[in-house]
Amino acid sequence: MDEKTKSGIIHDLLKSVKLNNGFYLWMAFLSVSLVFCLTAYYQQLTTGLGVTGLRDYISWGMYISNFVFFVASSLIGMLISSVLGLTGQKWITPITRMAEIIAFAFAAVAGLVIVSDMGRPERLLNVFIHGRFQSPILWDVTVVTTYVMISLLLFIVPMVPDLAIAYNNRTDLPKWQRLLYKLLSLNWVGSKEQKDLLHKAIRILLILVIPVALAIHTVTSWLFAVTPRAGWNSTIFGPYFVTGAFVTGVASVIIAMYVFRKIYHLQDYIKEIHFDKIGKLLVLVSLVYLYFNINEFLVPGYKMPKHESITLHSLFNGGHAIMFWFVQLAGLVIPIFLLLLKKFRKPTPLLIIGIFVFIGAWLKRYLIVVPTQEHPFLPIQNVPQSYTFYQPTFTEICITLASFILVLIIVSVLAKVFPLIPIQETIDERNNKTESHEE
Amino acid sequence: MEDNKDPKENKRREFLKTLGIIGAAGASGAMALYFGQQFEKIKAGKKVRLLTVDNKVVEFENGELKEFKGTTEDFIARGREGLPGKSWVMVIDLAKCRNARKCISACQSAHHLRPEQYHINTLQMQDSELTSPYFMPKPCQHCDNPPCVSVCPVDATFKRTDGPVLIDNERCIGCRFCIAACPYSARIFNWFDPKDAEKFANDPYDIELNVPQKRGTVSKCLFSADRLRNDELPYCVSNCPNGVYYFGDKNDDAVTNGTTKETVRLSTLLKDNAAYRLMEELGQEPRVYYLPPKDRLFPFPEQENKNEDNHV
Numbered sequence: 001m002d003e004k005t006k007s008g009i010i011h012d013l014l015k016s017v018k019l020n021n022g023f024y025l026w027m028a029f030l031s032v033s034l035v036f037c038l039t040a041y042y043q044q045l046t047t048g049l050g051v052t053g054l055r056d057y058i059s060w061g062m063y064i065s066n067f068v069f070f071v072a073s074s075l076i077g078m079l080i081s082s083v084l085g086l087t088g089q090k091w092i093t094p095i096t097r098m099a100e101i102i103a104f105a106f107a108a109v110a111g112l113v114i115v116s117d118m119g120r121p122e123r124l125l126n127v128f129i130h131g132r133f134q135s136p137i138l139w140d141v142t143v144v145t146t147y148v149m150i151s152l153l154l155f156i157v158p159m160v161p162d163l164a165i166a167y168n169n170r171t172d173l174p175k176w177q178r179l180l181y182k183l184l185s186l187n188w189v190g191s192k193e194q195k196d197l198l199h200k201a202i203r204i205l206l207i208l209v210i211p212v213a214l215a216i217h218t219v220t221s222w223l224f225a226v227t228p229r230a231g232w233n234s235t236i237f238g239p240y241f242v243t244g245a246f247v248t249g250v251a252s253v254i255i256a257m258y259v260f261r262k263i264y265h266l267q268d269y270i271k272e273i274h275f276d277k278i279g280k281l282l283v284l285v286s287l288v289y290l291y292f293n294i295n296e297f298l299v300p301g302y303k304m305p306k307h308e309s310i311t312l313h314s315l316f317n318g319g320h321a322i323m324f325w326f327v328q329l330a331g332l333v334i335p336i337f338l339l340l341l342k343k344f345r346k347p348t349p350l351l352i353i354g355i356f357v358f359i360g361a362w363l364k365r366y367l368i369v370v371p372t373q374e375h376p377f378l379p380i381q382n383v384p385q386s387y388t389f390y391q392p393t394f395t396e397i398c399i400t401l402a403s404f405i406l407v408l409i410i411v412s413v414l415a416k417v418f419p420l421i422p423i424q425e426t427i428d429e430r431n432n433k434t435e436s437h438e439e
Numbered sequence: 440m441e442d443n444k445d446p447k448e449n450k451r452r453e454f455l456k457t458l459g460i461i462g463a464a465g466a467s468g469a470m471a472l473y474f475g476q477q478f479e480k481i482k483a484g485k486k487v488r489l490l491t492v493d494n495k496v497v498e499f500e501n502g503e504l505k506e507f508k509g510t511t512e513d514f515i516a517r518g519r520e521g522l523p524g525k526s527w528v529m530v531i532d533l534a535k536c537r538n539a540r541k542c543i544s545a546c547q548s549a550h551h552l553r554p555e556q557y558h559i560n561t562l563q564m565q566d567s568e569l570t571s572p573y574f575m576p577k578p579c580q581h582c583d584n585p586p587c588v589s590v591c592p593v594d595a596t597f598k599r600t601d602g603p604v605l606i607d608n609e610r611c612i613g614c615r616f617c618i619a620a621c622p623y624s625a626r627i628f629n630w631f632d633p634k635d636a637e638k639f640a641n642d643p644y645d646i647e648l649n650v651p652q653k654r655g656t657v658s659k660c661l662f663s664a665d666r667l668r669n670d671e672l673p674y675c676v677s678n679c680p681n682g683v684y685y686f687g688d689k690n691d692d693a694v695t696n697g698t699t700k701e702t703v704r705l706s707t708l709l710k711d712n713a714a715y716r717l718m719e720e721l722g723q724e725p726r727v728y729y730l731p732p733k734d735r736l737f738p739f740p741e742q743e744n745k746n747e748d749n750h751v
Contacts, residue, residue, distance in 0.1 A: 048654045049613070050630030056556075059615045059628060119613020119628065119655030123593075126612050130593040137592035137616060227620040228586060228721045376624045377718060378577065381562050383555050 006427055010169055013423045016264045016416065017166060018173060023416055030409050037402035040395045041116060049119050051395045057380050058373040058390040063117035064223075065365040066400050069248065070110035070407075071144065071220045072241065072361070076249025077103025077151050078213035079285075082206045091277045093429060094269045094421045098256050100155040101420075102249070105410035107148045107216075113403045114140075136222045143215045150209045155414070156184060158202050161424035164188035177417065217242045224368070230307035231372030240292040246285035247332070248361040254278055254354035256411070258347055260420060269421050272346060279345030282357070286336045293328065310375040319389075320371050323363055331360015511644040515607060518646035518664065521600030527662055528602070529578065529676070530685035530694055530708060533732035536561065536574040542675035542684070549663070549674045551652050553634050556627050558660035559675050572739050573732035576683060578675065579604060579625040579660035580717060580725030587617035587626065596657070602689075602726050603664050607646055608656035617657055622721055626659045672697050 044051050054061050080099035084092050092099075115121050131138045163185035167178055188194060221241035224232035234240070257278070261270045300308045301316070315324040335353045338344040344353065370390050380388050392400075488498045538561050546558050558578065565572040581604050588598050595611040598604050618626045633652035642651050647664035663673030671677070676684040676697030687694030687705060695702045708714070712730040719725075 048629070048631045055630065056618070056627045057624060059618045117614070119615070119657075120611065121613075123610070123612045126593040126595075126610055130595075130610060132592060132594045135590050135592040135616070137590070137614060141592075223616070224619075226586075226590065228622045228723070229619070373619070377622050378624050379562055379564070380624070382557070382560055387555070 005430070009427055009430070010165055010423060012266075012268065013419050013421050013426065014166055014170055017170065017177070017419060019177075019416065022263075023412070026412060027409070030405055030412070034402055034405045034409070037398040037405060040398035041402065043395055044116075044399065045121070051393060053386075053391045053393045053396060055387040055390075056383070057376060057387055058370060060117070060369055060373065061390050062366070062392045062396050062400050063113060065362070065369045066403060067110055067113045067117070068220055068241070068365045068369065069362050070106045070113055070403070071216055072245035072248045072365070073252050074103045074105075074107035074110065074147065074151070074249070075213050075217055075242070075245040076253055077154060078209050079246050079249060080253065081154060082210050082213075084281075086206055090429065091274060093425050094266070094274060095253060095257060095278070097155065097159065097418075097420060097422055098260065098415070099249075099253050100151055101411055101414045102252050102256060104148065104151040104155055105407045105414070106252075107144060107151055108410065109403050109406045111144055111148070112406065113400075116399050116403070136219055136226055139219045140216070140223065143212060143219055147209070147212050147216050150205060150212055154202075154205050154209060157198070157205060158422065158425075159418060160185055160188050160198060161190060162419050162422060164190070165423050166419055180417070214242060217245050224372075229372055230305075230375070230377070231311040234296060236292060236295055240296055243285065243289045243292050244361065244364065247282070247289045247357060250278060250282045250285055251354045251357040251361060254282065254350055255358065258351040258354075260415060261347070264420060266421060269426065275347045275350050276342070276345045279339050279350050282354075283336055283339045286332055286339075286357075290332055290336065293332070307375070307377060311371050314371050314375065315367065320367060324367055327360045327364045327367060330356050331364065332357075508643060508645075511609060514643060514645045514647065515609065518605065519597065519599070519607075521602070522667060523600075524690060525601040525667070526689040527581075527667060528687065528689045528694065528705065528726050528728065529581075529662070529673075530705070530714065530728045530730065531576055532683050532685070532712075532730040533573050533575060534730060534735055535681045535683045536576060536732075537681050538563075538574040539680050541678045541680055542576055545674040545678035546660070549650075550648065550658070550661075551634050551639065551650050552627075552658070556658070558625075558627070558658070571732065571735070573735065575729070576675070577623065577625070577717075578727060579662070580623050580723065580727045581660075581662055583724035583726065584722060586620040586622070586723060590616045590620045592616065596659075599664075601667075603662040603667075604659070605646060605661055605664060606649060606657055606659055608649060608653045608658065609644055609646075611653075611656040613655040613657070615657065622718060622723065623725075626657055628657050629654045 052061065052063075077100045080092055081096050085096065115124060118124065127138065127141055131141075163181045167181040167185055170178070218238040218241065221237035225234055225237035227233065254275075257270055257274065261267060297312070297315075301312055304312070314320050335357050338349075338353060344350065374389060486498055488496050490496055540561055542559055543557065543561060546552070547554065547556065550558055552558065559576055561574050561576045563572060564575045581602055583598075583602075585596075585598055585604050588596050588604060591597075592614065593610055593612055595608070596604060596606045596617055613628070615628055618628060629652055632654050636651070636654070639651035644651060644653075645665060647661060647668065649658050649661055652658055663671075663675075666673055672686050672695065673684075676686045679697050682696055682698040684697045685694035685703070685705075685708065686697060687702070689705060692705045693702050694705045694708065708730075709728055714728040714730050716725045716728055
């Protein structure tokens with residue numbers, strides 16, 4: 001490969017790292033929205049969780065649904081980098097870092113989301129001081145923090161060569177940014193010894209993250225499955241949640257791919273073939289998830305045992321039917337059929353499908369969390385009417401929005417300050433291609 | 440309600456032995472108070488003499504005298520231990536319940552609860568179309584295999600050796616996992632400041648009474664653990680006008696009816712009346728037994744139980 005192409009790649013992929021006015025404007029917008037939404041949290045802190053629509057019977061609502069959704073979305077880092085990476089899929093190169101950023105952002109904010117659901121957030125440390133090993137919450141705290149750390153490492157470690165390149169090539173950047181590159185590039189010169197070490201380190205991380213990622217979502221599903229409640233009392237909740245997580249995560253990566261390709265002008269690196277491939281990946285994970293959905297709803301639906309049947313009826317043809325069928329059809333079945341056709345795996349149609357899947361996935365978590373609690377074993381009686389159903393309040397919605405804004409802030413900053421597409425790997429890959437071509 | 444005085448007063452005798460730090464004289468440390476059964480306010484300028492535990496007479500002036508009930512730490516330390524040798528059980532005779540709701544009001548006033556907050560709630564039940572409707576008082580079942588205790592991440596809710604499942608609202612983080620896990624919907628949450636929060640704000644926290652209630656924490660039926668400590672029947676049991684409740688010690692095989700004060704053999708009562716436990720199939724091993732609603736000699740309301748009807 002000639003030098004010109006190499007410097008061309010470096011030039012292209014380092015173009016985005018300089019902070020510009022557009023970025024500042026976007027961050028200002030996000031910060032103002034965040035501050036606005038956080039006033040809602042202040043209100044919740046001073047008044048109590050009563051500002052939400054939650055009451056004694058339906059005591060988990062939007063926050064917990066959102067927490068489950070965030071944990072789910074974060075699993076994508078493991079799917080793309082580890083599962084596909086270790087099996088030798090080459091097309092993932094330009095989206096691995098994006099996937100890791102998404103994984104880190106969602107996992108990190110998931111921890112905050114769960115704090116927003118606590119009645120006594122100032123006692124958070126009790127979990128460590130008085131932690132009981134029997135409680136799935138303790139397992140969740142443990143694995144989520146581990147996953148956040150590994151995801152962060154999986155973001156930084158493979159980036160070391162790129163940081164050295166960025167340091168050497170972008171002398172025009174502000175001092176702090178160059179210092180950051182210099183520190184994080186760990187004196188990388190690209191010697192054989194360094195390459196071997198880096199390769200080994202990445203490999204260990206890639207393998208390590210698989211069980212941890214499976215654990216975080218399995219444990220999250222156990223928050224429900226370990227209770228005796230009809231609707232949650234299911235043995236397949238672990239794999240049901242994990243497969244659902246892949247659907248959510250792929251949808252978020254599709255959205256990110258489209259957006260960054262557009263604003264960073266990465267058409268030469270994120271090509272139509274990548275959309276085609278990830279479209280196929282979405283079909284695969286959606287089919288697996290559909291299979292688990294059939295098992296989860298049709299098996300109890302066939303028997304209709306007393307308590308399950310009440311919840312199932314509310315989903316199939318009761319109060320939650322519209323949302324349920326929207327989620328199943330627009331968020332799962334229709335995307336599968338459309339994506340089997342090549343013309344829907346082009347960037348724009350794929351983006352639209354991805355957005356539907358993303359929204360469907362969020363609502364799906366809501367449908368897992370809320371309806372079951374509306375139908376406890378014993379009747380809800382002698383309480384105000386508002387106790388018998390759940391309706392999120394404006395405050396609650398604002399606090400949930402705040403968590404999304406936080407994710408956007410983390411993703412925007414990391415994708416801006418650091419090179420979004422792996423430079424060294426792109427160069428190496430194109431080298432290999434030319435070499436094998438010459439042979 | 441004569442027999443439902445401030446529950447804490449009953450502890451006075453016990454704590455007279457313990458320490459009190461009072462006003463200026465408190466510098467010397469512990470002091471027990473003994474001058475009658477009443478609180479006394481000391482007017483400014485008036486001198487008061489008190490006898491300490493080590494037989495010294497101390498004198499002080501000004502300030503307000505308060506009964507010393509014990510500190511939050513004392514209550515928690517002893518409240519986490521069960522009463523030795525006891526194994527409390529409750530029997531509820533559904534044939535006798537007329538929905539008088541005296542159990543509920545006694546419970547709510549003892550635990551500083553609002554009308555829509557229940558440690559015990561009387562539900563209107565009908566198992567199937569042709570079977571008879573009946574009223575079912577539903578306290579916490581104090582399971583021996585409690586799902587709420589298993590899932591609590593901080594050991595705030597715990598199972599005592601004498602049976603009751605209690606909650607420590609000084610430790611609860613408000614995650615509400617226990618509420619999600621309880622199949623009997625026995626737990627409630629303080630979504631806002633509790634009733635009369637300011638009035639009781641400075642009182643020490645009695646873990647056996649879960650009072651004062653605290654915003655952002657879970658509350659629940661405690662089998663009136665504070666009354667059990669004083670050899671008294673729970674609030675609900677002693678306030679029922681219809682003889683619905685029996686309460687007692689499984690180890691003694693004896694339970695006492697809260698209305699008639701008649702003590703009967705537990706095993707015979709359960710056997711003769713074909714007693715059962717709620718949702719036995721879930722395997723939570725409840726400590727509350729129900730006697731079936733047979734031969735009910737009073738009319739049952741035609742109307743469906745409306746949610747708004749029975750509170751406030």
